[in-house]
Every structure is written in structure tokens, then in C-alpha cells.
Amino acid sequence: MRQRLPFIFPEILPPEARFFCEKSPPPPVGARTARLFALLALLATLICTLAPAPLLAQSSVRPPGAAASFPDAPEPGPANTLGTRSDAEIWDMIRGGSPRDPGVIFAPTPEGALMTTTGQQWRVLRERYIRKYAGWAPLGVIVLLVLHHLIRGPMRLKEGRSGKTLPRFTLTARVAHWFMAVVFILLAISGLIILLGRPLIAPYLGREINAVLTSAAMQGHNLFGPLFILALLWMFVKFVAGNFFHPHDLKWIFRLGGLFGHHVSSRKFNFGEKTWFWMVMLVGAVIAASGVLMLFPWLTDDLRFLQLATVLHVLGAVLLISVALGHIYVGTIGMEGSLDSMLKGEVDENWAKEHHDIWYEQMTGKPARADEPEGEEAAP
Amino acid sequence: MSFLQFVEGPLFYAAAAVFLLGVAWKVLGLIRLGRRPDLAPPKGSAAWGFIRGNLRHFVPRGIFARRTWLHIVAGYGFHVALAVLVFFGAFHIAFIERLTGLSWPALPRWGFIVAAEIAFAGLIALWVRRISDPVMRQITRGEDHASTILTFLVMLTGCLALQESHASLRAIHMLFVDIWLIYFPFSRLMHAFTFVLSRGHSGATYGRKGINL
Numbered sequence: 001m002r003q004r005l006p007f008i009f010p011e012i013l014p015p016e017a018r019f020f021c022e023k024s025p026p027p028p029v030g031a032r033t034a035r036l037f038a039l040l041a042l043l044a045t046l047i048c049t050l051a052p053a054p055l056l057a058q059s060s061v062r063p064p065g066a067a068a069s070f071p072d073a074p075e076p077g078p079a080n081t082l083g084t085r086s087d088a089e090i091w092d093m094i095r096g097g098s099p100r101d102p103g104v105i106f107a108p109t110p111e112g113a114l115m116t117t118t119g120q121q122w123r124v125l126r127e128r129y130i131r132k133y134a135g136w137a138p139l140g141v142i143v144l145l146v147l148h149h150l151i152r153g154p155m156r157l158k159e160g161r162s163g164k165t166l167p168r169f170t171l172t173a174r175v176a177h178w179f180m181a182v183v184f185i186l187l188a189i190s191g192l193i194i195l196l197g198r199p200l201i202a203p204y205l206g207r208e209i210n211a212v213l214t215s216a217a218m219q220g221h222n223l224f225g226p227l228f229i230l231a232l233l234w235m236f237v238k239f240v241a242g243n244f245f246h247p248h249d250l251k252w253i254f255r256l257g258g259l260f261g262h263h264v265s266s267r268k269f270n271f272g273e274k275t276w277f278w279m280v281m282l283v284g285a286v287i288a289a290s291g292v293l294m295l296f297p298w299l300t301d302d303l304r305f306l307q308l309a310t311v312l313h314v315l316g317a318v319l320l321i322s323v324a325l326g327h328i329y330v331g332t333i334g335m336e337g338s339l340d341s342m343l344k345g346e347v348d349e350n351w352a353k354e355h356h357d358i359w360y361e362q363m364t365g366k367p368a369r370a371d372e373p374e375g376e377e378a379a380p
Numbered sequence: 381m382s383f384l385q386f387v388e389g390p391l392f393y394a395a396a397a398v399f400l401l402g403v404a405w406k407v408l409g410l411i412r413l414g415r416r417p418d419l420a421p422p423k424g425s426a427a428w429g430f431i432r433g434n435l436r437h438f439v440p441r442g443i444f445a446r447r448t449w450l451h452i453v454a455g456y457g458f459h460v461a462l463a464v465l466v467f468f469g470a471f472h473i474a475f476i477e478r479l480t481g482l483s484w485p486a487l488p489r490w491g492f493i494v495a496a497e498i499a500f501a502g503l504i505a506l507w508v509r510r511i512s513d514p515v516m517r518q519i520t521r522g523e524d525h526a527s528t529i530l531t532f533l534v535m536l537t538g539c540l541a542l543q544e545s546h547a548s549l550r551a552i553h554m555l556f557v558d559i560w561l562i563y564f565p566f567s568r569l570m571h572a573f574t575f576v577l578s579r580g581h582s583g584a585t586y587g588r589k590g591i592n593l
Contacts, residue, residue, distance in 0.1 A: 171513055172450055178508035179501075212548055216540035223539050226497050227504075344514055 122307040130314055135196050137322045145329045155335045157350050165346035166363050168268075173238040174342055180231035180280075186224045188321050193217035195314060222295060229288045236281055242268040243277040248358075268359040276327055280320065287316040384551040387558055388475075395561035402565025403573055410577050415585070422588045429587015430580040437579045450509060458502025462535070464495045471538075496539055503532055527569050534560045 092098050094114045169177070193201070194217050202210035251264055252271035258264040269277070290309035293299055297306055331338050337351035352360040357368035381389070440452050466472055470486035477483040487495065507528045510516045534556045541549035564570065 171509070174512035175450060175505060175509050178512055179505055182504050182508060212546045215543050215545045216549055219540050219542045220536065223493070223496060223500070223542075227501055230501060343512065345512070 116303065118304055118307060122311070125311065126314075130311065131195060131199060134314060134318045135192070135200070137318050138325060141322045141325045145325065145334075149329075149334070154333055157336050157348070157354060159350045159354075161337065161348045162350045164349045165340075165344075166349055166352050166360070167345060168341040168347045168352075169345050170238075171345060174345055176231070176234040176238045177342055180228075180235050183224050183227045183231050184320075184324065187221060187228055188317070188324075190217035190221040190224070191317055192321075194221060225288075225291045225295060228284070228291075232281065232284045232288060239277055243274045245271075245274055249274065263354075265358050266356045267362075268356060270356070276323065279323060283316045283320055286312055287320070290316070382547075382551075384547050384554070387551050387554040391558045392554065392561075395558035399561040399564050403570070406565055406570055407573055407577070410574065415581070418588060420589075423590030424587050426584040426588040430584040432587060433581075433583015434576060434579045436583070450505065454502040454505035454509070456502075457498045458506060461495045461499035461502060462531075465492065465499055465535070465538075468492075468495075496535070499535060500539075503528065503535070507532075523567055527563075527567050530556070530560055530563060531569070 095117050193213050197210045197214045197217070201213060246267065248265070248267065249271040252258075252266065255264045257270065257272050264270070290313040293306060293309040294313065300306065331342065335355075337348050340351075341347045349360070349364075352363070353368040360366075360368045440448065445452060464487065468485075468487040469492055470489075473483055473486045507525075510520050510524065510528070534553070537549070537553040537556050541553045544550070560569075
């Protein structure tokens with residue numbers, strides 16, 4: 001049966017649709033009486049329906065905060081209705097407090113709370129900040145190193161190589177170092193894929209490739225993680241001697257490690273090397289501990305520790321990767337003669353005189369500089 | 381035919397054939413070389429010397445053990461763990477069973493992981509020792525690095541596929557296995573078989589001369 005539309009602007013309709021807008025012929029008298037009764041009946045029904053509405057409305061709608069309360073206000077509804085609380089208040093009850101309250105964010109599940117929402121804060125921190133900005137730190141270091149290399153160039157030995165060498169690192173110390181280096185690089189690559197795959201790989205190579213790479217990286221990362229702990233312990237045993245800070249290091253700090261041309265006397269390890277060693281040890285320990293917690297999440301019942309572990313793990317790793325880039329630069333192309341110490345275990349005497357003069361004097365008993373009396377600074 | 385089917389099927393059979401024929405050809409060739417005639421009357425048993433020479437070299441000698449403890453620990457760790465991975469990994473046993481119908485008990489997953497950790501630690505330590513020790517660097521050829529890196533890649537790709545979530549990762553692992561099998565007879569990886577002959581040859585020579593190893 002064709003349905004007729006109200007007679008409104010038929011000209012905007014296409015011709016074939018205008019049929020529905022044609023005026024109807026006037027109804028007979030009997031029909032008009034019937035319509036009048038129907039209208040009255042509808043009016044009566046509406047009055048009966050709407051009369052108790054204000055009472056019902058007061059039981060399900062929360063009055064505004066500043067609204068006055070009347071002594072004759074109706075009682076709240078039964079316990080299984082919303083009562084006078086809004087949705088937000090009910091969710092705050094379930095959470096044990098407002099999500100904007102730091103006490104709720106960092107507290108364990110509050111008393112009486114049915115759920116914890118710390119995961120929301122963690123997700124925001126990870127997605128909006130860490131994942132977004134973490135990659136910039138290593139990239140920034142690379143840019144700085146390239147600029148340094150282009151502008152100032154590598155540090156050459158002022159007097160060239162002497163041809164005489166001094167033993168610097170034992171074979172086991174070198175193996176420990178390279179063992180750590182290999183494991184660290186594997187972990188760094190796999191970790192960066194896990195962290196930055198979604199924003200950096202998926203948009204360009206596709207989600208499927210990112211999924212494959214992330215799955216592989218996760219397995220590799222979990223596999224090499226325990227080897228990092230082994231490497232860390234081995235490095236500590238082999239290198240801790242000589243890496244304790246000494247008042248002499250203050251000179252290195254004040255002269256910024258000779259960055260602006262002033263010579264800085266140094267023992268076997270200078271302040272920068274010592275700082276790097278302790279950074280690897282301490283930050284590495286945090287990374288290792290947080291990694292263990294992520295590998296074995298059943299070690300704790302508190303979800304906050306796992307969330308904290310992921311944050312510390314990423315921040316520590318990004319820090320170590322960034323500084324390691326500088327370490328790699330100085331140890332290879334950035335400083336002439338440095339690599340020999342880790343490849344051959346020996347360094348050129350001129351390298352030792354120039355960069356670790358006190359150590360040179362301790363090793364040889366000879367003054368590092370011609371204007372110094374013999375053995376002046378050779379005391380340990 | 382998918383890439384996975386190819387590397388697990390025709391390419392694997394071809395690689396296995398190259399491996400078996402190549403190893404047999406090399407080992408038989410070495411045996412056929414024989415030994416120089418020794419006209420002196422024997423003072424001991426060459427056969428016993430062959431066996432003894434093989435067994436004796438499994439145990440490092442005192443002063444050398446102290447100086448080369450890293451080589452010994454890493455060497456044993458890597459080789460034993462690799463053998464455990466290859467022959468007792470559940471995936472490997474399942475693969476062998478599919479090909480031959482033979483099967484035996486597999487390591488639990490945690491055992492596989494521990495063996496993989498030891499094998500990786502050993503291989504990395506052996507390789508970095510090779511580049512850190514001046515003497516080792518002198519006797520190392522590019523072929524040694526190639527063998528090490530290829531073995532590392534076979535192990536690495538195998539472990540990257542542990543989750544079994546993507547067929548492509550398994551296919552990459554199998555591709556490296558095939559390359560490794562083909563490369564094996566023509567490289568120093570042959571030491572897995574020839575060590576018996578070299579140790580035995582020295583042992584037999586000394587045994588015949590009555591030298592107490």
C-alpha cells in the first residue's frame with residue numbers, strides 16, 4: 001500500500017516521487033467525529049502518563065551540585081538503582097578514587113576498590129611519550145657524533161705512533177668486553193624493533209612484516225637477556241679494579257675531559273671511562289632486574305612493579321644505547337690508537353703518554369712529558 | 381609450492397645429499413691417504429694408540445688447562461649444548477620423525493632454552509677470543525669467520541622462530557640450515573668428523589712407537 005507523505009515542498013522531490021505528496025481528498029463527516037474522539041482520548045492518555053513524571057525524574061537524575069535540597073524531597077530509590085550518583089562517581093568508587101588523584105594512580109589497589117587503573121597511566125606514558133620520543137636520543141647522539149667528526153675530526157696522536165707498546169688489557173678482559181659488546185648489540189637491535197616497530201616499521205613495511213620482526217625480536221631478546229647478566233658480572237670482575245673514583249678525577253671534570261684542548265692527566269681509566277663503567281654496571285643492573293621481572297612476571301603479584309619494570313627497562317636501555325654510540329665512536333674512529341687496546345691488548349706508548357700519562361708513568365717508571373722530573377706523578 | 385615447502389622439501393633433500401656425499405668423500409679420502417710406512421719394529425699397539433689419542437685429547441693437560449680455561453669452557457659448552465639442541469630439541473625430533481619415522485624423547489622447553497643459552501654463550505666467547513687473541517688472529521682465515529657466522533645464524537634463526545607464530549621465520553631457519561649443510565663439507569666445519577682421524581693418527585703413531593700419552 002502506498003504511504004502518503006506530508007504536503008511539504010513537493011517541488012524538491014523528483015517527479016516520480018511527487019505522487020506521495022499529493023493532497024488527500026477531504027474525509028466524510030462521520031470520520032471527522034471519530035477523529036475528534038480519538039484526539040480527546042490521546043490527550044487524556046498523555047495527562048495520565050506525564051503527571052507522575054517529576055517524581056520519577058528526581059529519583060534517577062542527580063541534581064546539580066549547587067542545587068538546594070528541600071526537606072520534602074523524595075527518598076532515594078532502591079539500592080539497585082543509580083540513586084543520586086553519576087557514572088563518573090560510580091567508576092571512581094570502583095577504582096577507589098579519582099583517576100586524577102596521584103594517590104590512586106600509584107597506590108596498590110585501594111581498599112574497597114574493585115579494579116586498578118594504573119595500566120591506563122602506564123599505557124599513556126608508554127604510547128604517548130616513551131614510544132614517541134625514545135628513538136630520538138640515539139638518533140641525536142649519532143647526529144652529534146657526525147657533526148663532531150666533520151667539524152673537529154678524529155683525535156690524532158700528536159707525536160704519531162712510537163712503535164713501542166704497553167700491555168693494557170688481558171685476553172680474558174678483552175673477551176669479556178667483546179662478549180658484552182656482541183650481546184649488547186643483539187639486545188639493542190631486538191629491543192629497538194620491539195619498542196619502535198609499530199611507529200617506524202609497520203607504516204612503511206606493513207603490519208605483517210612488523211609482526212614477523214617483532215615476534216622474532218622478542219624471542220631473540222628473551223634469549224640473549226640472560227647472557228647480558230652473565231656479561232655484566234664478567235665485566236664487573238674484570239674491570240672493577242681501577243674504576244673507582246679518585247680525587248684526581250676532579251681535574252678531568254673541571255677541564256671537561258680536555259674537550260677544549262687542555263691536557264688532562266689520567267690514570268688507567270679517566271673520569272669518563274669510569275663513569276661509563278659504573279653507568280653500564282648500575283643501569284645494566286636495573287635493566288637486568290627489570291628484564292628478569294618481565295621474563296618471569298609471576299615473581300610479583302603487584303602489577304605496578306611490572307609496569308615500572310617496562311618503563312625502567314626502556315629508559316635504561318635507551319640511555320645505554322645512546323652513550324654506547326659515543327663509546328664506540330671514541331673507541332674506534334674517534335681516537336687514534338684506542339682500538340688496539342681491545343684488539344691486541346696493547347697500546348702505543350705515545351697513546352698512553354697522551355691520554356693516560358699517570359698510568360704510563362706507573363707502568364714504565366719514566367716521565368710522560370719531557371719537562372717533568374722522573375716519577376713525579378707515578379705514585380698510585 | 382610455498383617457500384617453506386621448498387626449503388623443507390627439495391632444497392633440504394639436495395642439501396642433505398651434498399652433506400652426506402661430501403662428508404663421506406672427504407673422510408674416505410683421508411682414510412685412503414693411509415700412513416707413511418714405518419719400517420721400525422712396533423713397540424706398542426697402533427690401534428690402542430688411536431683410541432687412546434682420541435680419548436686423551438678430551439681432557440686438557442694441567443698447565444694448558446689453566447692458560448686456556450676460557451677456550452675449554454666455551455668450547456665444551458658450545459659443542460655439547462649444540463649437540464643437545466640438534467638431537468633433543470622437540471622441533472628437530474618432530475622434523476626427523478616426519479622424514480624417517482624415528483623418534484625419541486625430547487627436551488622440555490626450559491631445557492631447550494638453557495641449552496641454547498649455553499650454546500650461544502660458548503659460540504660468542506669462542507668467536508670474540510678468535511678476534512681478541514693475536515695468535516688466534518694469525519691462524520684464522522676468512523673461512524673460520526664464515527663458518528662461525530653461518531653456524532650462529534642457523535642457531536639464531538632457529539631461536540627466533542621459537543614462538544612458531546610465523547611460517548616465514550621457520551622457512552628462514554630452514555634456508556640457513558640448507559646453506560649450512562651444503563657449506564659443511566667444503567669448510568673447516570668438517571672438523572666435526574676429522575677430529576677423530578687427526579687425533580687418532582697422532583695417537584696411532586705414538587702408540588706404535590710406544591710413547592705414553
